[in-house]
Amino acid sequence: MRRMMKLRFFCPLICAAWIALPGITAASGADALPVDLPPVRTLQTSCGAKVFFVGDELPQLTIVASVGYGRLHENSESAGLCDLLARTISLGGSKRYPGMKLHERVDSIGGMLSVSSSFERTVISLSVLPRFREEAFSIVSSLLTEPNLDEEYLLMARSLVADEIRRRYDNPSNIAFDRTMGIIFEGKGYGAIPTVEKMNSFTLKMVRDAWTKYFGARNMLIGVSSSIPYEQIRKDCERHFSSLAPGEKMDYSVDAASVAATVRRNSRKIFLFPKDIPQATIVVGTLAPDIRDDRCYPLALMNFVLGEGSFNSRLMREIRVKRGMAYAVSSVIRFRRNTGVFLAYAQTKIENVAMVLPLLKGNITGMGRDRLPRQDIGWAKRSISNSYIFRFETPMDILGNYLEREYCGLPEDYYERYLSRINDVTDGDVMRESERLFRGGLVTCVVGREDLRETLKDQGEVVLLK
Amino acid sequence: MRLNTVIITIAALLCAFVPAGADTGDLEGYLKKHVVTRKLPNGITLIMLNRGFAPTLAFELAFRVGSADESYRTAGAAHMLEHMLFKGTDKLGTNDYRKEKMYLKKIEETGERLDRLKLTDPRSDEIPRLKARLKKLQGEHSRYVVRSPYDKVYTENGGVGFNASTSRDMTGYYIELPSSKLQLWAEIESERLRRPVLREYYIERENVMEERLMRTDSSGIGALYERFIATAFMSHPYRHPVIGWGSNIPYLSLRDVENFYWTRYIPSRMTITVVGRQDTDRTVKVIRKYFGPIKSRPAPPENTVAEAPITGERRFVYYFQSNPYLLIGWIKPAFPDPVDYTFEMIQEVLSGGKSSRLYRSLVVEKKIASSVSAWNGFPGVRDKNLFVVAATPQPSHTLEELEGEIYREMDRLKEDVAAEEMESARNRMESRFVLGLADNEEVAGLLSYFQTVYGDWQELLRYMEQIRRVTPADMKAAAERYLHDRNRVVGMLKDPGEGGGDR
Numbered sequence: 001m002r003r004m005m006k007l008r009f010f011c012p013l014i015c016a017a018w019i020a021l022p023g024i025t026a027a028s029g030a031d032a033l034p035v036d037l038p039p040v041r042t043l044q045t046s047c048g049a050k051v052f053f054v055g056d057e058l059p060q061l062t063i064v065a066s067v068g069y070g071r072l073h074e075n076s077e078s079a080g081l082c083d084l085l086a087r088t089i090s091l092g093g094s095k096r097y098p099g100m101k102l103h104e105r106v107d108s109i110g111g112m113l114s115v116s117s118s119f120e121r122t123v124i125s126l127s128v129l130p131r132f133r134e135e136a137f138s139i140v141s142s143l144l145t146e147p148n149l150d151e152e153y154l155l156m157a158r159s160l161v162a163d164e165i166r167r168r169y170d171n172p173s174n175i176a177f178d179r180t181m182g183i184i185f186e187g188k189g190y191g192a193i194p195t196v197e198k199m200n201s202f203t204l205k206m207v208r209d210a211w212t213k214y215f216g217a218r219n220m221l222i223g224v225s226s227s228i229p230y231e232q233i234r235k236d237c238e239r240h241f242s243s244l245a246p247g248e249k250m251d252y253s254v255d256a257a258s259v260a261a262t263v264r265r266n267s268r269k270i271f272l273f274p275k276d277i278p279q280a281t282i283v284v285g286t287l288a289p290d291i292r293d294d295r296c297y298p299l300a301l302m303n304f305v306l307g308e309g310s311f312n313s314r315l316m317r318e319i320r321v322k323r324g325m326a327y328a329v330s331s332v333i334r335f336r337r338n339t340g341v342f343l344a345y346a347q348t349k350i351e352n353v354a355m356v357l358p359l360l361k362g363n364i365t366g367m368g369r370d371r372l373p374r375q376d377i378g379w380a381k382r383s384i385s386n387s388y389i390f391r392f393e394t395p396m397d398i399l400g401n402y403l404e405r406e407y408c409g410l411p412e413d414y415y416e417r418y419l420s421r422i423n424d425v426t427d428g429d430v431m432r433e434s435e436r437l438f439r440g441g442l443v444t445c446v447v448g449r450e451d452l453r454e455t456l457k458d459q460g461e462v463v464l465l466k
Numbered sequence: 467m468r469l470n471t472v473i474i475t476i477a478a479l480l481c482a483f484v485p486a487g488a489d490t491g492d493l494e495g496y497l498k499k500h501v502v503t504r505k506l507p508n509g510i511t512l513i514m515l516n517r518g519f520a521p522t523l524a525f526e527l528a529f530r531v532g533s534a535d536e537s538y539r540t541a542g543a544a545h546m547l548e549h550m551l552f553k554g555t556d557k558l559g560t561n562d563y564r565k566e567k568m569y570l571k572k573i574e575e576t577g578e579r580l581d582r583l584k585l586t587d588p589r590s591d592e593i594p595r596l597k598a599r600l601k602k603l604q605g606e607h608s609r610y611v612v613r614s615p616y617d618k619v620y621t622e623n624g625g626v627g628f629n630a631s632t633s634r635d636m637t638g639y640y641i642e643l644p645s646s647k648l649q650l651w652a653e654i655e656s657e658r659l660r661r662p663v664l665r666e667y668y669i670e671r672e673n674v675m676e677e678r679l680m681r682t683d684s685s686g687i688g689a690l691y692e693r694f695i696a697t698a699f700m701s702h703p704y705r706h707p708v709i710g711w712g713s714n715i716p717y718l719s720l721r722d723v724e725n726f727y728w729t730r731y732i733p734s735r736m737t738i739t740v741v742g743r744q745d746t747d748r749t750v751k752v753i754r755k756y757f758g759p760i761k762s763r764p765a766p767p768e769n770t771v772a773e774a775p776i777t778g779e780r781r782f783v784y785y786f787q788s789n790p791y792l793l794i795g796w797i798k799p800a801f802p803d804p805v806d807y808t809f810e811m812i813q814e815v816l817s818g819g820k821s822s823r824l825y826r827s828l829v830v831e832k833k834i835a836s837s838v839s840a841w842n843g844f845p846g847v848r849d850k851n852l853f854v855v856a857a858t859p860q861p862s863h864t865l866e867e868l869e870g871e872i873y874r875e876m877d878r879l880k881e882d883v884a885a886e887e888m889e890s891a892r893n894r895m896e897s898r899f900v901l902g903l904a905d906n907e908e909v910a911g912l913l914s915y916f917q918t919v920y921g922d923w924q925e926l927l928r929y930m931e932q933i934r935r936v937t938p939a940d941m942k943a944a945a946e947r948y949l950h951d952r953n954r955v956v957g958m959l960k961d962p963g964e965g966g967g968d969r
């Protein structure tokens with residue numbers, strides 16, 4: 001079957017998800033077709049929840065409630081609480097649709113329900129055929145207003161999330177990324193890594209408190225994509241989402257100075273997590289600016305040339321294509337509302353680690369040392385510009401962009417101006433901002449056999465992780 | 467078979483032009499009306515669908531060639547070839563092919579000699595000399611190489627998702643581009659097929675070994691699946707891992723890979739699929755112009771090694787530092803046998819949603835599993851295959867306990883399946899047919915898959931029709947005939963450091 005047993009030529013370990021999307025740019029070329037994007041309507045319910053609506057030709061209804069609560073709001077004491085809350089809601093349902101009744105109902109109407117948390121948000125989404133509109137609004141609003149957070153479902157959720165945490169660490173790349181971010185961000189936000197022990201200590205009161213704190217209308221964005229006319233959706237939203245508790249807009253903060261000092265302090269060390277497997281995973285990383293910072297534009301170009309631009313990016317070319325030393329090698333830079341992160345990685349057989357690590361680091365620091373050749377920066381700009389249209393391919397893409405813009409507090413013309421901001425970047429900007437980004441060094445984490453301790457000692461102080 | 471997940475995804479998209487309130491019947495009509503197919507004189511099949519509001523196109527170029535077409539000697543060749551087709555042609559990927567060609571010949575001679583010696587006389591003094599010579603030749607050759615040539619052209623023309631994949635049944639090459647780049651795509655891809663140059667082969671082979679280390683040798687679950695399939699299939703080539711055996715890849719011959727290309731990648735096994743905003747008449751013209759000149763070649767013989775009937779349970783335990791994992795499979799006929807559709811329904815009843823039998827019973831009620839899923843048509847669909855249940859136990863339970871509970875649920879299929887349960891499963895499948903909204907790429911992938919593997923994209927339309935015909939009696943009969951211990955393969959992943967799963 002298609003979803004199984006298929007090997008891909010290129011398989012990134014982490015997805016460098018784009019957040020931003022541009023304005024209404026047609027495809028390049030003389031025979032480019034006009035782009036006819038559907039408009040987005042907005043409304044605010046009486047309790048303060050903001051709703052975005054985009055029409056869809058497809059006969060369907062998708063409701064997305066995006067709550068400002070995720071791993072970035074947590075620290076080492078609370079890491080994973082957002083996952084537990086999402087799972088408890090998913091299992092327990094609501095007062096109106098408790099437990100298995102929720103899933104029986106969703107399954108019987110052929111709905112697709114998802115409750116999940118990520119770095120910045122906890123999202124409830126439900127897709128149904130239009131004829132189940134009434135029931136879909138009822139299910140989503142009841143999950144938002146009266147979730148069935150009781151002991152039985154908490155215990156079940158805790159057990160399942162704890163097992164996921166255990167299993168997550170069967171994969172060496174998960175260990176390497178988590179440990180790297182844990183060190184960079186001092187166990188907070190991006191570095192808040194859930195553990196089984198901590199998960200098992202979370203109580204029902206903590207889960208309920210988290211829900212009360214974060215699930216208010218002012219801390220929530222609602223998106224609707226549907227073939228149903230806007231007027232009907234507006235009435236449904238007023239009816240179903242006006243009884244949400246107003247709550248407060250919740251934010252998270254990152255002490256950038258402290259994080260930068262931590263990166264500097266650890267940049268000469270190599271953190272080794274021992275695992276007896278024939279291939280090592282190397283991850284390096286540092287703090288990046290937030291999405292509203294103008295440095296994002298040169299750094300986006302830098303990252304494209306360095307490790308995101310597929311096979312012609314420097315890391316891929318130097319480590320995989322030229323030397324045959326890794327199948328998976330790439331870099332990602334992610335800009336979020338109040339913070340950002342840069343990570344680069346390579347997976348290579350144990351015997352190659354001593355060569356791959358300096359190659360990885362050398363190419364990264366080279367971005368701040370040498371001016372980008374004109375052809376490289378031109379290639380990156382053309383690639384970003386010409387593929388911009390793919391960020392607006394479907395109504396859900398468009399809706400996602402609006403939600404992102406609102407959540408991150410981006411200017412109204414953010415997407416319209418994105419490409420011109422990219423095109424204004426000079427090679428000097430890229431070099432200057434890269435140098436600034438990597439000036440404090442990089443945190444390095446290696447997952448692989450313990451004898452790497454000896455192999456790596458010439459490249460830094462090796463610190464064994466437990 | 468196949469879809470459930472897959473199909474489902476597609477149709478939704480297709481209905482991008484279907485009026486609100488449409489049902490799956492409308493969708494089927496929509497597809498029949500709007501999907502355009504053409505057959506080129508050389509045997510290439512072309513499928514097109516004009517849709518969407520954005521001026522973009524998804525392209526898929528697929529061959530009915532996979533690891534099922536390999537022998538022991540060539541295990542891994544289909545996948546290796548997929549990697550090598552990113553290396554360019556005699557025009558793209560080189561700055562002087564005339565000079566480069568001499569090096570290619572010398573590199574191949576040295577590499578082949580080195581491989582054979584490593585196998586036959588690993589202590590030979592000649593090996594270090596050959597290694598040094600190969601390295602020197604590779605260094606000199608690199609002066610004439612322009613690396614990753616397609617990638618650069620595609621990315622700067624707005625291409626996204628440039629990739630390829632190999633399965634047991636087929637191989638596909640994909641990209642999405644702005645609609646205005648149709649001709650560019652056709653020009654590049656037709657050249658790629660007509661004049662491929664498999665340069666830097668020995669370097670790429672190292673990358674494939676790294677890929678294997680990542681997917682299989684450093685992953686308990688990856689290695690479990692490899693052993694599970696090899697246990698289930700004793701003679702059929704499905705037993706070969708798509709990536710190849712760890713002991714085979716380092717000696718996989720360039721000559722064999724080239725030969726695999728010229729004998730297997732023939733026009734009659736090829737499908738081109740283009741989905742997105744387009745003038746299909748123009749697309750036909752462009753495709754004919756560039757792909758028409760590819761010469762047809764005779765079809766290679768089909769695999770004649772059939773899998774012998776299973777006559778008793780096969781069982782193994784794989785030990786690796788990992789959390790426990792359970793795989794159970796039952797051997798069954800493949801499409802077009804009608805029982806294949808019955809197993810699609812069984813899959814839906816067992817694990818089609820959170821209220822389905824396995825999740826409800828094992829995860830929610832008995833709390834013995836932390837995850838469970840079932841699927842039909844593993845590891846390929848061109849030949850006899852497996853119906854599989856995969857599950858993970860909760861920490862306080864063993865794999866053996868979990869296995870027992872799964873059999874209890876499978877036995878329930880031999881009792882009656884209630885009409886309401888069947889109806890609910892059908893509703894979910896039909897609804898997902900619409901709701902699994904996909905983009906151009908997914909639609910292209912699905913049409914391409916059905917055409918390439920089943921020989922006709924319209925099998926996609928017949929799917930729901932066949933599903934509607936499945937009765938409780940069919941499910942009971944299929945369960946009785948196939949879901950029993952003499953027809954079963956069981957694989958367990960246990961951590962030797964955790965008491966071997968007896969926790």
